[in-house]
Amino acid sequence: MTVDDMLQVIPPVAVYLLTGVVIGLESLGIPLPGEIVLVSAALLSSRPEIDVDPLWVGVAATTGAVVGDSIGYAIGRRYGMPLFGWLGRRFPKHFGPGHVAVAERLFGRWGMGAVFFGRFVALLRIFAGPLAGALRMPYQKFLVANVAGGICWAGGTTAGVYYLGLVAETWLKRFSWVGLVVAVLAGLGVTLWMRRRTRSMVREAGGAAVVDGDGTAPGNVTP
Template identity: 70%
Template sequence: MTVDAILESIPPLAVYLVVGLIIGLESLGIPLPGEIALVSAALLASRHTLDISPVWVGAAATIGAIIGDSIGYTIGRRFGMGLFERLGTRFPKHFGPGHVALAKQLFSRWGVWAVFFGRFIALLRILAGPLAGALHMHYGRFLAANASGAVCWAGGTTAVVYYLGLAAEKWLARFSWVALVIAIIAGIGLTLLLRERTRTLIAQLESEHDWETLRKRE
């Protein structure tokens, strides 16, 4: 069985449900590859042989993001900042002191805008809902920023990837693979650069946290 045959056998509804579920769980606070799921589904929608609608992909991602963030907000409101301390001991790569400190710093500086733009940043996509609840952000303001951010992120990402997928088929029919390989390498390089910058900030904040903890003990 060919790859195309396998893809054509996948029900579109299953794609929408998987996208909504993964993004919803990520928004709730569980570190899952929500952006990868969204991009993959949008690419599938760009294939004319598949009956997957980009509109429904974007809608599923938006609904999952709003519901997941709202549940995460409720959990954070219920358990407070102590929740992150417990999670930090079990999942230090995602909820370590540096991660939480950086997110709190962004929240303190930008307020509800951190919720809106946090949808575009991997760290805040996981922490935004629970942290907003733990910091007792007004739910009405949180919901407005959450919903508008989800619509822009999910709709924008789906549209961009979908039309790039359509264009890629035409380009590959006219040009060599060289341009595509260069574009992919450039995209990966930029992603790695942004991730390294985030890791550096987190490492600095974790060092400050460790020094502060040691000083208090003394």
């Protein structure tokens, strides 16, 4: 069985559910590859022989983003900043003091804009909901930025990747998988650059983190 044959037997509902669940869990604060799943689903929808609708991919991704962020907001509001100290001790690679410092600085500077644009940045995607709740951002403002960011990110990514796939199919015909590989490599290049930039910001923030009077980082308390 070829790759094309295997792709054609994937139930469309499974693609929509997987997209929504992964993005929802990532938005809740669990570090998962939501963007990779969304791009893959959008590419599948661009293949005419595969019965995956790009509209429903976008709807599933948007729903997952909004619901996941809202749950993350509720968790952050319940436990406050000590939650990030607890997470940092157990998952320092994703929730270390430097990561929290960068996210908190961006929230302090941009407010609702950090929620909206955070949907497009891997670091802020897992922080936006819980951190907005912990910082007591009014839920109405959070919801507006959350929904707008989810629609623009999910809808824009799905549409862009879908039409890129159509162009590859039209121009490359039998070699359409070459277009897929090129698109994936380009996406990986941008992702790696963003991650390198994020790590640099995290290192800078970690080195400049303010230490409180008892010698522990702020918020480093078990919830």
